[in-house]
Amino acid sequence: MKIAVLSGKGGTGKTFVSVNLAVATQNATYIDCDVEEPNGHLFLKPEHIQANPVHTLLPDFNTDKCTGCRKCVDFCRFNALAFIKGKPKVFPEICHSCGGCVLVCPAGAVAEHGHPVGRIEHGAFGDVSVVTGVLNLGEASAVPVIRAALAEGLTGERHTVIDCPPGSGCPVLESVSASDYCVLVAEPTAFGLHNLQMVVEMVRLLKKSCGIVINKMEDPYEPLEGFCRQSGIRVLCRIPYSETLAKLNAAAQIAYEHDESSRVLFDTLLQRIEAEVKL
């Protein structure tokens, strides 16, 4: 079972739900795909970390061999190549490392070199296997690091919790793509609802089944409750807005291990997700 946890809006509690689900699940793998600022490791404090670099490929042009035919420039649908004064030039941030320029060059003038964009850290926290994607500062695209984190973590039959980045763009699509089920964490605010609607649209586009977790709940926020009823998406659980949880989170403690009501809540959430996945 591979569960993706996402929210659209940042700060709704994706990591909170993810780390507690990972601990509630026996022998789970936790993958932090929020590679721009991964923070799951603050809670699941992994030991025996092995780190491996992530590279993307960028083209190199051999100007002696280049005949100036421009086939590479014309081929690049991302417009990552320009042709100036008879020579091709690459814009690394625009390049998607597709390798097309290498293939279309009739003169064999294009080679590729690895460009470091981040790293994958793999460690263990009790029986939880913790995989963290870390994007280098200043890199434009998170997708290559997310792809590498998923490749590292999605091995064998272990239950997996994928902690997704905020938003509903390419990095989230990549993070969600391999999941069986999506847990949408929603905040009972106008902003939270707006972004929930965006991720609902996205998971439906990907034909993923999903359920909603309302976090930081006080009184029911009627627009959100109404949206849940109308969309027919099940509300899996409601996590109270509580000082106890806030203090545990601020101290980087795992609520499941220190708070009895949270233990019951996440065990129930896990059972409901398992039942939904079997449907």
Add this chain to the structure above:
Amino acid sequence: MIIAIPVNENNAEPSICVSFGRAPWFLFHNTVTDETQIIKNPAANAEGGAGIKAAQFVVDHTANVLITVRGGENAAEVLLAADIQIYKAQGRTARENLSAFTEGKLEKLESFHAGFHHKQ
């Protein structure tokens, strides 16, 4: 000398387009022959890298000067590498800007934005 200007319309009095990479048309004015032509910008609907592609388009039309409201860093890198001089547009129409350039009233565009892709 060939002067390139991003414009909104293909007519006799086109207005200058605030976007460089995604301008629908480019006006090219040849100061030697006094000929003006307006050509569709192939980068207008590009998924990404529109600035680079539009800059390439300007380079391929052997422009010496670009007059634009603004431009991105990547586009500027292409244009400057091809020794194209970039001037900051003033006023509303291409014609006003061509006159202002001829009279030496336009200033060089020195700052370029980091791009709007994936930005809100």
